[in-house]
Amino acid sequence: MFKLNFKIALRNLWKNKGFSLINIGGLAIGLASCMILLIYVAYEWSYDKQSTNHDKTYIVYQNSVANGKTFSWAWTPNVMANEVQEKITGVKYASHSTYPSGKLITVGDKKISSKAIFADLNFVKIFNYKFIKGNPQQVLKDANTIILTKSFAEKLFGNEDPINKTIKLENQDILKVSAVIDDVPANNSIIFDCLMPWALFEKREAWIREGNWGNNMCLTVVQLKENAFFAKANAEMLGIYKRNQKGNTAEAFLHPLTKWHLYGDFENGKSVGGKIDQLRIFLLLAFCILLIACVNFMNLSTARSEGRAKEVGVRKAIGSSRKSLISQFLLESVLLTFISTVLAFILVEISLPYFNNLLNIKLEIDYSNINFWIGLLILMTFTGFISGSYPALYLSSFEPIKVLKGFRVKTDSSVSVRKVLVVGQFVFAACLIICTAIIYQQLNYVKNKPIGYNKSNLVQIAVQGKMADQVKLALLKSKLLKSGAVSDVTFFSQDITEHGNNTTDVSWQGKNAGESILFNNGGIGSDFIKTIGTELVAGREFLTNSANDTNSVMLNEAAVKMMRLENPVGAKIRFWGNERVNVGVIKDFVVESVYQKVAPMIFFPSSTWGAAAVIVRINPNQNISSSLETVDELVKEIEPNYPVNRKFVDESFEVKFQDEKLLGTLSNWFGGFAIFISCLGLLGLALFMAEQRKKEISIRKVLGASTGNILTLLNKDFIKLVAIANIIAFPVAYIIINQWLSTFEYRVSISFLPFALAIVISILIAILTVSIQSIKVAKANPIDALKYE
Incomplete structure (x- = not known):
């Protein structure tokens, strides 16, 4: 059968x-x-589900109340891991590590920038990376060793066995390769090229050795013996800051590793x-x-x-x-x-x-x-x-x-069912048209919203090696300006498009007792305002090469508003334990999310902390390519041992819109596919209806009906179906898109335009689709349909 x-x-x-x-x-x-x-x-x-015990692994988060909100982030003190390992119930391993950062690795003539992590042995045990070469039990014990991923080892040594060979880190430390592991999968939150001992980190950065519960500077990962311990362990985590530092109001909690990527948004301390x-x-x-x-x-x-x-x-x-x-x-x-x-x-x-x-x-x-x-x-x-x-x-x-x-x-019942199915198809198609249109409106609205500075022709150059020296930076600035390739140069202590450091250690006269305000902070060089193209609202900038400004700060408008300062210029502010004087107010400009309000920010002279980026504005009167070549040559003169790491600010800024662009593009593509398939369904119904009404149409033609009359007759019913679909789709689409927009502080208002667009597009598609078959039927010879009657 x-x-x-x-x-x-x-x-x-x-x-x-x-x-x-x-x-x-x-x-x-x-x-x-x-x-x-x-x-x-x-x-x-x-x-993050590649490790064997991923379901028992947790990231330590902290909740900190400031500005009337609860902020949550996966940054913790360097002493957190040992405290958790020793005093929290059910913990099998606790580890601390740095987040991946750029480090120069040198082997012979090869100089390669890599993503590097400093971590302890427990880190390897928790994530149980697959070892290709080396002993997993012996790695990371010697401070002068390094673990390489397979692909990075091949970049450095080709087909040679890398074990026990040496590499140079940042042109300073000589390290021996102790192991090679499989590449970390791309769908992992912690991706790196090489892994180095925490002891080496302490050796390179002396301040790391000091246990400070107020300094959140690393990632802490915890693996429980069994998940049955989770409730008790999480309860014991709550008071860990308070127990170790008087007056520290932060709270710690365990966030599942498997939810780290997917559930990364927090409100009031909850995912x-x-x-x-x-x-x-x-x-x-x-x-x-x-x-x-x-x-x-x-x-x-x-x-x-x-x-x-x-x-x-x-x-x-x-x-x-x-x-x-x-x-x-x-x-x-x-x-x-x-x-x-x-x-x-x-x-x-x-x-x-x-x-x-x-x-x-x-x-x-x-x-x-x-x-x-x-x-x-x-x-x-x-x-x-x-x-x-x-x-x-x-x-x-x-x-x-x-x-x-x-x-x-x-056929009455089958036609009715088919009509319902076609309406259902176009309800979905209309919803997609409306939602996609509003997603693009929102994206364009935020992209075109003033960000407080001019990112056009603005280039960032990472400070590496000898460039960190203040004398070298001053020399580089002088050479860049003399070259004519750039019109302005300044320095910044972080990437201008990324989230940087923040602190609540700021106080001033008139601050309410117990009030906690979270300030972003950054070091800026002279000519900062002119270079990035923002405005000085009040006061003055930091003086160039002046020792008198080492205890000066500047505020942005959001900070002045949050601090309720009537006369901000000259206000005395206690910052990082020292009393300082505010000398100026800078117009708010976007550093973090373009979808949220600009956070309070306090600025200090970059010379007191160090610059992480040189910011230059390319001379608009010169050829951009040749200007960039000149910039690269001058940077290499100052630091020849590092490859020049530069990028346009507007290109980096585009990353902020990645999720929304992805959502809009995929909705657009697959919405188009859905509409195309819906058209095929409509064509099927049109074929059926035309077949059913073939004799009726022939009689009408014999009695004098024109092709236009026939097309109107056949299209009328389908336009009704599409109109009904739009009426159903409108409230559904409104609810969906309004819910999506509610997550943004800056958002477009929902206008009638996307709904009108959905009506026009869906009706045009319906008419074109149905007319393909209708014209064929309307132009057919009536004799063919009536000769049997």
């Missing part, structure tokens, strides 16, 4: 090539879209989501696109009902049961799904390089993974049975006597 049904299914597919191609194409695009989205969701979902919200949207999008493809299949299959009515009648007359007919139609559906899946694989493999480039990650299909094949089988079975269920039940319900006597198949 199966063999017979299979042959019949193949014959039907071949006999109705047009319908088969539309069905296969629609399902293939739906499956391919669904698969790409699911591959991306699976990639993000597997973040409220993060990347997981975007994954939910993509998961819903994948399901809806697949459902639309299945609905499209149903529409096209039932549209052929009259053509298959006699086949069903004959088969029932010779003894076929309804069960066997349902089996046959489901088999046809599964066969179509299988062919569509093969085509979908081809589309996915072609599309993945583009999406990898778009997402800046490496998505791939793991054909060797048994879970992938199980998931694919479930997806195929689900698609095949869902798409084939209604056609199988509907087609197998025909009564053989009525069909074989020549009575027309009653």
